Structure formats: C-alpha cells, structure tokens
Amino acid sequence: MAHRDDPQLRLPGPVVSAIRVELPRIADEVVEQIIAEVPAYEDAFSGPMGETIRTAVQVAHGGFLSLVSGRSGGGDVRTLTRSAVDGAYQLGRGEARSGRSTDALLSAYRIGARVSWREFSEQAVALDLEPRVLVSFAELVFAYIDQLSAASVAGHNDESATAGRVLERLLERVVRLLLAGSPEPTVLAAAERAEWVVPTTLTAIIAPEARVAPLLQTLPRRTLASADVAELDAAALLLVPDAHGRRRAAMVRSVAGQGCVIGPPRPWLEARSSYARALRARALGLEGDTEEHLPRLVLTADPEALADLRERALAPLADLRPATRAKLAETLRAWLLHQGRREEVAAALFVHPQTVRYRVGQLREAYGDRLDDPATVLALTLALGVHAEDASVT
Incomplete structure (x- = not known):
C-alpha cells in the first residue's frame, strides 16, 4: 500500500487498463475545456497546431500511465518518459512561435490537470482503489503535470530567446544599411524581413x-x-x-x-x-x-577654414603681447555679440565699463575704420563666434 509521502506508486493493472481505454476520450475532453476557458486557444485547434496539441495531450497521458504501471522507473516522477518531456518542450516552442504567452500555456496545463484528474479518479473509484492509494495517485498526477509544464515553459523561453536574437540581428542589419546609404529597395527588403514598418x-x-x-x-x-x-x-x-x-x-x-x-x-x-x-x-x-x-x-564644420579666417581677421592684433591679444579678442567677441552695449559687455566679461571703454579704444586703434565695415564685422563675428579652444584652433 502506498503512502502519500512516498514518491513511488504502482496502480493495479485493471485500473491502468481502464484508464488507458479512455485516453482518447479524455484527451478530447481536455482539448474542449481548454478551448472553452482559454481565449487564446479559441482558434488554435482548427489548424495544424491543434493536432499537435491533441497529440501532445495523448502522449503525456500515455507517459503518465507508463509511470504508474511500473514500466518507467516504478512510478518516480523524476524518471518521466523521454517522449512526454520532449513533447512538452516542443509544445512550448510551438506556442512561442504561435505568439501565445506562457500565461495561456500554463492555464491550459492547469485545465488539463483538472480534467485529467477528474476522469482518472472516476475510473479509479469505480474499480475500488483504496483511499490512501487514491491520494498518492492524485499527488502524482499533479506532480507529473508540474514537470511537463516546466518543460513547456523552458521550450517557450528558449524559442522566445532564439527568436529575439534573430530579430535583433535583422533589425541591426537595417541600421547598417541605413548608415551605409544603401538603395531603397535593399533597405525595404531588410525592413520587411525584420517586420519593421518604415x-x-x-x-x-x-x-x-x-x-x-x-x-x-x-x-x-x-x-x-x-x-x-x-x-x-x-x-x-x-x-x-x-x-x-x-x-x-x-x-x-x-x-x-x-x-x-x-x-x-x-x-x-x-x-x-x-x-x-x-x-x-x-x-x-x-x-x-x-x-x-x-x-x-x-x-566648427571646417576647422582649418575657421583657423584661417581667425588668423586673417585677428591679424591687426598679431603684434601685441599674447596676454593683451587674448583680452582684446575676448572683448571684441563680447562687443560684437552684445552689439556694442558697454554695460552688457562689462557684465559678460566681469569687468568695469571703463575697462571695456579702454579696450574698445585699443581695438579701434588697431582696426581703424574697418570696425564699421560690414564685411569686417561679419568676418570677426564668424572668427570669434566660438572661443578659440572650442574651435580647436590657435
């Protein structure tokens, strides 16, 4: 007599035989309940995937009966028949390819466990299976379903990961073609393969x-x-x-x-x-x-051109000491940007307005009337539009 804590269980031959005869009917009942209770499967069973799922249900039932009949490791859940595990794994991969989630898959397993146990237990009770053995039988049914559902989830995850990597590579190819300036038909073909809407x-x-x-x-x-x-x-x-x-x-x-x-x-x-x-x-x-x-x-689009322009525009200051030249260039830049408004120039340079007046006087001495020439003002504005260090020029 089996104990509920004993993972081993061997059902009497008549019980196994009675259940085996009913397997096709039980499989159909499982499928019908899944269709009725899981919206994601409403249309799934009408095509090739439906036949695959029906077959997987029958294989799973057959594997379970092999366990409890003593033909596969004496009923130890850890020694499931390889065909049942492989079938559950492949079922999970197929579900991922079909776009159904693991939530839908696990719901189907829960329904399958419930229906299967109801049908199995009716046969067992009808053949006077002892209550304690019946309890162990129930535990083994649900442990078996847990193992199969875990295999299906693993298959689903593996397929999703593989599909994700493939899609990622296809999308990266679209990026490479775009950066290479490839012809439109080539990029469109790659986008279509990646299912990327342009x-x-x-x-x-x-x-x-x-x-x-x-x-x-x-x-x-x-x-x-x-x-x-x-x-x-x-x-x-x-x-x-x-x-x-x-x-x-x-x-x-x-x-x-x-x-x-x-x-x-x-x-x-x-x-x-x-x-x-x-x-x-x-x-x-x-x-x-x-x-x-x-x-x-x-x-800064053309650093060499900017350097040449800067050198030519600031030529009147070339003979001054470096420190003086830098201060006057900074003042000239602020004077141009603030359109000669002395107070604003002083605030921008953090100096006294008189200092600005003195420096502008030096600039007028160096440039003369050219500071009033639009062409010179434009050249100086461009040359001093960014700081020398920003333009990477000297």
Missing part, C-alpha cells in the same frame, strides 16, 4: 550603452538600436521613428540627463545624416539636442 522620419540618438535598455522603455516601440557601430566607443546608436514636429520636444525631454546626443529628424532613408550630426556634436563634447548647438556646429 516611418516617415528617423532621429539619431547616441546614448551610453548602460542607458540603452531604460531609454528603449520610454521611446517608440519601433526604435532601432545598435551597439555595433564602429565610430562609437562605449555608446550605442538609437534611431527613433517619427520624432519630428511636436513630438520632438517630448522625445528630447524623455532622454534628458541621460548623457545622450540627439541629431535632427531626417527622412528615414537619410538617417545617416542625423547620425553624422550627432556624431560631430559628440566629438565636440556636446550633449543633448543638437538643434540647440547649431551655431557652434556650423562654425
């Missing part, structure tokens, strides 16, 4: 690798991500779909303070233009929205 615009964001996962939680679902971009060190590229117009401000706020550099929105096939600007801004040590740094980006 947007109207894409906006490049260069983000620290450690921030990619949390950022993706706040950005649109179709955002492309790649940590395999040659020019980026410890950073990743995100391509955000349709973050233009009024949506841009919200997107910028969502990534603020994360150490990101945000390029401009561009037509989706021109995403590399957005990336190029973000990359330039990052090289200059800038963060945030590149739209806020346009003057500096323009002025």
Whole structure:
C-alpha cells in the first residue's frame, strides 16, 4: 500500500487498463475545456497546431500511465518518459512561435490537470482503489503535470530567446544599411524581413550603452538600436521613428540627463545624416539636442577654414603681447555679440565699463575704420563666434 509521502506508486493493472481505454476520450475532453476557458486557444485547434496539441495531450497521458504501471522507473516522477518531456518542450516552442504567452500555456496545463484528474479518479473509484492509494495517485498526477509544464515553459523561453536574437540581428542589419546609404529597395527588403514598418522620419540618438535598455522603455516601440557601430566607443546608436514636429520636444525631454546626443529628424532613408550630426556634436563634447548647438556646429564644420579666417581677421592684433591679444579678442567677441552695449559687455566679461571703454579704444586703434565695415564685422563675428579652444584652433 502506498503512502502519500512516498514518491513511488504502482496502480493495479485493471485500473491502468481502464484508464488507458479512455485516453482518447479524455484527451478530447481536455482539448474542449481548454478551448472553452482559454481565449487564446479559441482558434488554435482548427489548424495544424491543434493536432499537435491533441497529440501532445495523448502522449503525456500515455507517459503518465507508463509511470504508474511500473514500466518507467516504478512510478518516480523524476524518471518521466523521454517522449512526454520532449513533447512538452516542443509544445512550448510551438506556442512561442504561435505568439501565445506562457500565461495561456500554463492555464491550459492547469485545465488539463483538472480534467485529467477528474476522469482518472472516476475510473479509479469505480474499480475500488483504496483511499490512501487514491491520494498518492492524485499527488502524482499533479506532480507529473508540474514537470511537463516546466518543460513547456523552458521550450517557450528558449524559442522566445532564439527568436529575439534573430530579430535583433535583422533589425541591426537595417541600421547598417541605413548608415551605409544603401538603395531603397535593399533597405525595404531588410525592413520587411525584420517586420519593421518604415516611418516617415528617423532621429539619431547616441546614448551610453548602460542607458540603452531604460531609454528603449520610454521611446517608440519601433526604435532601432545598435551597439555595433564602429565610430562609437562605449555608446550605442538609437534611431527613433517619427520624432519630428511636436513630438520632438517630448522625445528630447524623455532622454534628458541621460548623457545622450540627439541629431535632427531626417527622412528615414537619410538617417545617416542625423547620425553624422550627432556624431560631430559628440566629438565636440556636446550633449543633448543638437538643434540647440547649431551655431557652434556650423562654425566648427571646417576647422582649418575657421583657423584661417581667425588668423586673417585677428591679424591687426598679431603684434601685441599674447596676454593683451587674448583680452582684446575676448572683448571684441563680447562687443560684437552684445552689439556694442558697454554695460552688457562689462557684465559678460566681469569687468568695469571703463575697462571695456579702454579696450574698445585699443581695438579701434588697431582696426581703424574697418570696425564699421560690414564685411569686417561679419568676418570677426564668424572668427570669434566660438572661443578659440572650442574651435580647436590657435
């Protein structure tokens, strides 16, 4: 006589035989109850997957009867028949491919356990199975179902992980093609394979690798991500779909303070233009929205040209001592930016207005009437639009 704490159980032959005869009917009952109680399976059993699930139910029942009949390890749940475990694992993989969740799968298992135990116990009671053996029988039924459900969940997780890696590679290929400026048909074919619906615009964001996962939680679902971009060190590229117009401000706020550099929105096939600007801004040590740094980006677009312009525009100060030359250049920059308003220039330079007056006098002595010439003012404004150290020129 079996004890409820004993994992071994061997049912009498007549009980096993009676249950085995009913297996097809019990399997059908399980399937019907799953269809009735789990919405995700409402249409699943009408196609090939339905036959697969019906077969898996019958295999699982057969494996269980092999256990309790003593034909597979004397009824030890830990020695489940290999076909039942493999079937449960493959069922889980199939469910992942079908797009159903593990919640639906586990609900189906719970229903299957309930229906199976009801049918098994009716046969056992009808054949006068002793109560204590019946209790152990119940425990073994539900332990067996737990083992099978665990195998199915493992299959589901493995398939989901594999599918996720494949999809990730396909999406990264879309990124590579966009950055390479590939022809539209090539990119469209790659996007279709990745099941990625093309947007109207894409906006490049260069983000620290450690921030990619949390950022993706706040950005649109179709955002492309790649940590395999040659020019980026410890950073990743995100391509955000349709973050233009009024949506841009919200997107910028969502990534603020994360150490990101945000390029401009561009037509989706021109995403590399957005990336190029973000990359330039990052090289200059800038963060945030590149739209806020346009003057500096323009002025530093050609460093050699800026250096030549700066040298020519500041030639009248070339013979002065370095310290004097630096002070006068700084004053000239502030004077141009504040349109000659002495008080504002003084406040910007943290000096007395008289000091500004003295320095402007020196500048007029050096430049003469050229300080009133629009062409000279334009050249000086461009040359001094950024600080010398910002422009990487001397």
